[in-house]
Amino acid sequence: MSDVGPYTHRMALRFDPIAEARRQWDSHGWGATDAMAAVTSISRAHQIVIGRINDLLRPFDLTFSRYEALVLLSFSRTGALPLGKMGERLMVHPTSVTNTIDRLERDGLVARAPHPVDRRAVLATITDEGRAVTKLATDALVEAEFGVGELRTETLRDLEASLRKLRRDAGDFE
Amino acid sequence: MSDVGPYTHRMALRFDPIAEARRQWDSHGWGATDAMAAVTSISRAHQIVIGRINDLLRPFDLTFSRYEALVLLSFSRTGALPLGKMGERLMVHPTSVTNTIDRLERDGLVARAPHPVDRRAVLATITDEGRAVTKLATDALVEAEFGVGELRTETLRDLEASLRKLRRDAGDFE
DNA sequence: CGACAATACTAGGACTTCCAACTATCGGCC
DNA sequence: GGCCGATAGTTGGAAGTCCTAGTATTGTCG
CATH class of the missing domain: 1.10.10.10 (Winged helix-like DNA-binding domain superfamily/Winged helix DNA-binding domain)
Structure with a gap:
């Protein structure tokens, strides 16, 4: 059980696929690279976190x-x-x-x-x-x-703050 | 079409539901509040961003x-x-x-x-x-x-950096 | 008071993601 | 060379999310 969980369904790559996407994106001159990378990161992070949490909840x-x-x-x-x-x-x-x-x-x-x-x-x-x-x-x-114990409190709060801006802009509250 | 999109399917609340969850969570003395808030934020952010992007892609x-x-x-x-x-x-x-x-x-x-x-x-x-x-x-x-134009470049990069840690810890790469 | 819009929920369908299990093929090792 | 585990992809099923549309009830307003 040294594996992190079922949602990690293959070997780790030797490079960060999002960094690679960023590189390719830039080299094609496609623009809005930071936005692309952020969105892709959010997507993958969601997948990881939900996978871990659902693993933890499966016994119940x-x-x-x-x-x-x-x-x-x-x-x-x-x-x-x-x-x-x-x-x-x-x-x-x-x-x-x-x-x-x-x-x-x-x-x-x-x-x-x-x-x-x-x-x-x-x-x-x-x-x-x-x-x-x-x-x-x-x-x-x-x-x-909640499956994010490796992250420091500061990182968690930074994340929450950045995402709060996103949510407010989307009309979630205020 | 002043609406932000179909995924915003109701009025904005007058308070941030995640801040409210955080408050309740603490008042029950449940622990790992920052982790809970971060995970919930990631989940909602994913939902918002994917919703926007899929709206943009629907014409194609x-x-x-x-x-x-x-x-x-x-x-x-x-x-x-x-x-x-x-x-x-x-x-x-x-x-x-x-x-x-x-x-x-x-x-x-x-x-x-x-x-x-x-x-x-x-x-x-x-x-x-x-x-x-x-x-x-x-x-x-x-x-x-990519639907995240309201966020500044710096915020996007902060997000990506925080999430990269999460992804590395999850074994995505390295 | 009575018509009509707004609200609350449900039904059906599309889409994504995952898991478990199965088939086909490749590769290593005796 | 042949057996057997590993690898590649597909199938079938469970979950979650959303959207559109339809029913029932409430509320507003002339």
């Missing part, structure tokens, strides 16, 4: 998106939220929330309930089992520092 | 992953590469390459050819049409700075 039969939904519910005052509000907070499309809640409900970690006032809305309510699994999964993730 | 009937494959082929000396090598360079699973090439082949942008020496291997070869579309798509992406 969870994925990161389902885990995020559980955490959001466990943080809410009553353990219940309308699906629409969940979509806003999790920053995903409404249909993704439906999908996620379908699976969590099937697994007994969440239950759907009618909204007391608005009959269009549906409340997702976390179950006791849902809370228990969330606790265990959180312990595992924190223990493994 | 391309997606980012297919575009990346085309660029890789167009950069290669002969315009052809074994699928396995493409997977290494693009850092994706072999089955993803098969899937991508299937679609590009269906669209006439790439053709499969037998490897001259190794009969196990398959060469993906970019067609003239593939090269033409790649050129047009590249112009569009560069013009739009």
Whole structure:
């Protein structure tokens, strides 16, 4: 088990493929090289990080998106939220929330309930089992520092700051 | 069309949902908060950036992953590469390459050819049409700075540097 | 009050990514 | 030379994301 995980499905290259892409890109005179490299890096980083986290969550039969939904519910005052509000907070499309809640409900970690006032809305309510699994999964993730333990706190914060700008420009908040 | 794009499917919140998650996380005493925030940020940033790029590529009937494959082929000396090598360079699973090439082949942008020496291997070869579309798509992406034009060059480079560490630690290269 | 727009959710389809398993071929080693 | 592990690619299936479209309910406004 010296391997970093299943998402690393081949030998390490002797060069950085993104640095190589940057070189080629420049030599073709294609422009916006920094943007290209940043975007490609984000893409690959996402793939790595999600892969690691899903590996950590597999023992609990969870994925990161389902885990995020559980955490959001466990943080809410009553353990219940309308699906629409969940979509806003999790920053995903409404249909993704439906999908996620379908699976969590099937697994007994969440239950759907009618909204007391608005009959269009549906409340997702976390179950006791849902809370228990969330606790265990959180312990595992924190223990493994979400798979990014090699990075220093400073690097993590730099990352978050740069990406916050991106998110704000995209209209996520403010 | 003052909207930033389809992937922004709701009003902006008045607060940053990741800052809010960070606050809640801390108040529950859960640990590894910086890691949690960084990972969540990467995830959301990926979603935003890919969404923008795919919007830009839609007129060419391309997606980012297919575009990346085309660029890789167009950069290669002969315009052809074994699928396995493409997977290494693009850092994706072999089955993803098969899937991508299937679609590009269906669209006439790439053709499969037998490897001259190794009969196990398959060469993906970019067609003239593939090269033409790649050129047009590249112009569009560069013009739009890959959807991250609001970020300064310095920020883009910081991002790339932080993520390079992550990628190296994950065994992508070196 | 009644028409019409807006909101909340769900259904169906496209796309990507991964994993597990299977086939075909290559290569090393006795 | 022949066996057997490694390598290359494909197939089938599970998940996630998004988009478009459709139903039900709410709310606004003449």
